Amino acid sequence: MAQQLSTQGLGERAQAGGLQHRTYFRLFWSQLNQSPLAMGSLFILVALCLAAVLAPWISDVVAYDPKEPFVGGRNEGPSAAHWFGTDHLGRDLFSRVLWGSQISLSIGLMVALLSVGIGALLGAMSGFFGGKVDTLIMRFTDVWLNFPGIFFLIAIVTILEPSFWNLIWAIGILSWPSICRIVRANILSLKEREFILAARAIGAGGFRIIVRHLMPNTMAPVIVNATLTVAGAILSEAGLSYLGLGVQPPTPSWGNILFDGKPFLITGQNFWYTFFPGLFIFITVLCINFLGDGLRDALDPKVSTKR
Amino acid sequence: MIRHIIRRLLILIPTLIVTTIVIFTIVQMTPGDPLSLYESPEIKLTEQERARLLAQYGLDKPVYVQYLLWAGRFFTGDLGTSFNWKKPVWDLVMERVGATVELAGLSLLLALLVAIPLGTLSAIKQYSMLDNTVTFFAFIGVALPNFWFGLMLIGIFAVILGWLPTQQMLTPGFSGTGLEWWIDHLRHLVLPLVVLSTAQVAGFSRYMRSQVLEVLRDDYVNTARAKGVRELRVIGKHVLKNALLPVVTLLGLSLPFLLSGALITEQVFSWPGMGQFFWKAATARDYPVIMGVLAMISVVTLMGNFLADLAYAYLDPRIKYD
Numbered sequence: 174m175a176q177q178l179s180t181q182g183l184g185e186r187a188q189a190g191g192l193q194h195r196t197y198f199r200l201f202w203s204q205l206n207q208s209p210l211a212m213g214s215l216f217i218l219v220a221l222c223l224a225a226v227l228a229p230w231i232s233d234v235v236a237y238d239p240k241e242p243f244v245g246g247r248n249e250g251p252s253a254a255h256w257f258g259t260d261h262l263g264r265d266l267f268s269r270v271l272w273g274s275q276i277s278l279s280i281g282l283m284v285a286l287l288s289v290g291i292g293a294l295l296g297a298m299s300g301f302f303g304g305k306v307d308t309l310i311m312r313f314t315d316v317w318l319n320f321p322g323i324f325f326l327i328a329i330v331t332i333l334e335p336s337f338w339n340l341i342w343a344i345g346i347l348s349w350p351s352i353c354r355i356v357r358a359n360i361l362s363l364k365e366r367e368f369i370l371a372a373r374a375i376g377a378g379g380f381r382i383i384v385r386h387l388m389p390n391t392m393a394p395v396i397v398n399a400t401l402t403v404a405g406a407i408l409s410e411a412g413l414s415y416l417g418l419g420v421q422p423p424t425p426s427w428g429n430i431l432f433d434g435k436p437f438l439i440t441g442q443n444f445w446y447t448f449f450p451g452l453f454i455f456i457t458v459l460c461i462n463f464l465g466d467g468l469r470d471a472l473d474p475k476v477s478t479k480r
Numbered sequence: 481m482i483r484h485i486i487r488r489l490l491i492l493i494p495t496l497i498v499t500t501i502v503i504f505t506i507v508q509m510t511p512g513d514p515l516s517l518y519e520s521p522e523i524k525l526t527e528q529e530r531a532r533l534l535a536q537y538g539l540d541k542p543v544y545v546q547y548l549l550w551a552g553r554f555f556t557g558d559l560g561t562s563f564n565w566k567k568p569v570w571d572l573v574m575e576r577v578g579a580t581v582e583l584a585g586l587s588l589l590l591a592l593l594v595a596i597p598l599g600t601l602s603a604i605k606q607y608s609m610l611d612n613t614v615t616f617f618a619f620i621g622v623a624l625p626n627f628w629f630g631l632m633l634i635g636i637f638a639v640i641l642g643w644l645p646t647q648q649m650l651t652p653g654f655s656g657t658g659l660e661w662w663i664d665h666l667r668h669l670v671l672p673l674v675v676l677s678t679a680q681v682a683g684f685s686r687y688m689r690s691q692v693l694e695v696l697r698d699d700y701v702n703t704a705r706a707k708g709v710r711e712l713r714v715i716g717k718h719v720l721k722n723a724l725l726p727v728v729t730l731l732g733l734s735l736p737f738l739l740s741g742a743l744i745t746e747q748v749f750s751w752p753g754m755g756q757f758f759w760k761a762a763t764a765r766d767y768p769v770i771m772g773v774l775a776m777i778s779v780v781t782l783m784g785n786f787l788a789d790l791a792y793a794y795l796d797p798r799i800k801y802d
Contacts, residue, residue, distance in 0.1 A: 312491075316498045319781045321736035323743050324758060325506070328770050331762040332510050408625055412744055415627045416759060431628060435748075438631055439646055441639040448635075451628030459623035 204471035211467020214460035221457060225274040232272065237265035239272040240423045248443040257449040260430070261437055269425040270450050276419075276426040277407050277454070280341055284406035285399045287345030289352055293395060296356025297383050301364060311357075314350045322347055326413055335418045344409045352398050359391040393472035400465035404458045411454045427454050484793055492786055499778045500554065504547045507771050550771070559772035564764045569772040572757065579649060580753030584742045587673050588731075591680035596727075598681070599688025600720065606693065614685060621682025626741055630675040630748035637671065644670055647750040672749045676741050680734070687730055691723040698722075725796050732788025735781045 205211055224231065232239060237255075242262040249259045257266035299310040329343040363369065364387065372386050413419045414428020422429060427450040434446035525533070534540045538549055553560065559569035602611035638646040645651060645668050654664055695701065696719060704714045743755030750756065754773065761769035 312495065313498070316495055316502065318733075319495070319499065319736060319778055319785070320502075321739040321743075321777050321781060323740040324774055324777055327743075327759060327762045328506055328774060329509075331765060331770075332506065404623070411625055412627060415744070416747060417763070431631065435631060438635050439639065444635050444639070447628070447631045451625060451631065454625050454628060455623055458625070459619060462619055462623055 201471050205467055208467040208470065210463045211471075214463040214467070217456065217460045218464065221274060221453075221460075222278060224271060225278050228271045228275055232265075232268040237268050239264065239268040239425050241265075248437055248446065250443070250445050258443065258445040260433065260446055261443070266430070266446065266449060269430055270427065270453055273425040273427045273430060273450060274453065274457075276337070276424070277410060277428075277457070280337070280344070280410045281403040281407040283341045284345045284348060284409075285402045287341065288349040288402050289395060289399050291345070292349035292352025293356050293388070293391075295349070296353040297360055297388065297391075299353070300357040300360030301379065301383055301387065303361075307357075310353070314353055317347070317350045320347065322409065323412060326409060327416065327418060330413060330418045335413070335421060337420055340410055340413065340419060344406050347409075348402050348405060352395060352402070355394050355398055356391050359394060360387050363387055363390055397465055397469045397472065400461055400468060404461040404465070407454065407458055407461075427451070481793065485790060488786060488789060492782060495782060496779065497551075499782070500551050500775055501547065503771055503774045503778065504550060506774075507767055508543065510765075510767070554772070554775055559776070560768035562761070562766055562769050564761060564766040564769070569769050572769065573754065573773065573776065576752060576754050576757045578753075579751060580739075580742055580746070580755065583669070583672055583676060583745070583751060583753060584738050586669070587676035587680065587742075588738060590673060591677045591684055592727075594677070595681045595684035596688055596724070599685040600692050600715070600723070602685070603689045603692035603696065604715065611689075614689075618682040618686050621678045624678060626675050626679060627744050627748050629678065630671065630745060633671050633675065634748070644668075646671070649752060668749075672745050672751055675748070676738075676745045679741060680738070683734070683737075684727070684730070688723065688727065691726055692719060695719050695723045725792065728791050728795065729788050732785040735784040739777060739781075 205215075242264055247259065247261055247263050249255060249263075251258045255265050255267060257270055260266055260269065295310050295314075299307045325347060326343055329346075330339060333339045333343070360383075364382075369382060369386060372382050377385070410419060410426070411428035411431070414426045415431045417429070417432050419428050419432075420426045422433070430450040431447050434443065434450075437443040438447045531540070538546055541549070550560075557570065559573070561567065562569050562572055565572055598614055602608075602614040605611055634646045637644045649665060649668050650661075651664055651668075654661070656664060701714060701718055704718050705711075709718075739755075742753065743758065745751065746753045746755035747759055754777075758769070758773050760766075761773070
């Protein structure tokens with residue numbers, strides 16, 4: 174009771190002194206606000222996601238159907254009618270790149286979800302139970318980290334047929350180990366802390382301790398890593414599509430537009446064909462990495478954002 | 481040390497077994513008929529031919545027997561025969577491994593030669609103009625998709641400017657020898673080398689920077705400075721030696737990354753190495769090649785990690801492994 178009274182007093186004094194009550198989210202937001210790179214990246218990414226969601230409407234109003242051939246001439250450069258030019262079938266490239274962002278962004282997000290799911294579960298089990306479970310999971314993680322990514326993706330995707338969902342689970346199943354390791358390392362140090370002892374003392378079970386007490390405290394590094402996983406997944410998807418093993422035509426994705434455009438680049442017929450889809454991959458990945466870096470600083474109270 | 485080596489070896493064996501099981505399982509997930517390669521709308525296999533082929537490839541036995549047979553052959557160096565090329569997988573690999581080793585090895589060397597001085601300088605001059613520039617370009621280097629970067633370089637330097645060739649290792653029909661041959665070959669090597677090195681430079685220079693920053697905080701650096709040792713000598717002798725140690729481990733760990741990058745780069749520049757070979761085999765569903773190459777690459781990476789670990793233990797006398 175006395176404790177409560179004194180904190181109440183503190184709150185009143187803080188408000189009187191012009192200080193605001195700050196929630197964890199507010200604190201995090203104000204930290205993130207200090208990094209113009211991260212905020213700029215966040216803005217671009219939000220705009221990209223909006224464009225991807227609104228792609229049907231945008232291409233209907235200001236552009237063309239992405240699958241419709243001969244809306245312009247073949248292999249035209251950028252112009253007022255076709256902002257990114259046209260491809261070898263005379264399809265509008267702006268529209269194709271716009272629709273392609275749906276594939277890339279959704280695969281990126283789904284892969285991050287999947288690998289956070291697998292990684293957090295295995296990492297939490299490994300860190301919390303320790304002993305044989307830990308050794309087994311960690312050995313398994315080592316095996317996984319040794320796989321040269323793209324070779325395995327190619328094998329899995331060609332064996333299962335390239336498709337949207339096969340890409341997600343193939344890339345997802347390959348990208349969980351880093352999250353698993355981070356969660357494990359965090360839980361190993363967290364579980365020795367007093368608040369876990371307190372939870373045990375009042376009789377909380379293993380499951381409850383993991384879900385209610387340990388996992389929320391590992392959220393910060395997991396969020397940062399999940400952000401970077403999105404970037405990695407977008408690169409993997411684009412790489413596979415570039416090899417002709419991604420989402421199959423005529424559905425456009427950033428990678429398969431590159432794959433289609435390569436011959437026309439080499440023969441010098443259309444430089445812009447491959448320029449724009451790649452530029453979008455590059456900018457998206459760059460922004461995600463900047464955002465991830467900003468999140469790392471904002472979510473970690475130990476790292477000061479002031480240099 | 482001996483005990484450490486033995487313990488690492490004992491860990492290596494189960495890792496190898498699990499790796500090969502995973503590879504075998506992936507290939508087993510194949511939907512459809514493994515003999516479909518022998519069939520076409522015109523040619524259908526008779527029951528007898530079918531049975532003979534199944535027996536020839538050991539496909540009539542239970543799955544675990546198939547795995548044991550395959551693993552047994554793999555570890556004795558027999559990778560089977562390619563469906564597509566009708567030659568032993570081992571021979572096919574040997575024909576192409578040189579091109580990949582050349583490209584990947586040189587790019588690794590180039591990346592280290594650029595990244596180590598760059599990372600060291602940006603750590604010494606932390607938050608300077610130089611450091612910020614290096615950091616910025618490191619972000620770009622990591623985010624740059626190597627296939628797009630390669631295509632853009634082809635577009636600019638080969639198509640628009642016409643300075644460099646775009647595809648293959650040599651100009652088709654090239655018959656020069658000696659110096660001429662080397663010049664032609666090196667001209668073909670420039671672009672793929674730049675593409676494959678860029679992401680590595682970005683990664684290594686960041687790592688080097690953080691290592692040097694860490695070592696700079698150590699007491700013995702202060703001691704050396706207090707004794708009046710010149711700064712250049714402090715950096716060269718005390719800091720670099722210690723900061724470079726962990727890079728050895730990183731080299732082992734970056735092997736999968738390097739090989740993945742090499743595959744895409746080879747594809748962009750039609751470089752006739754393992755990556756291109758594997759891609760062709762995969763799109764043709766050439767299972768013996770897929771399994772053989774996956775297993776070989778996994779073994780090479782495992783060995784790379786193992787050797788890097790031993791080298792680290794050998795180089796750093798502070799580490800006791802008992």
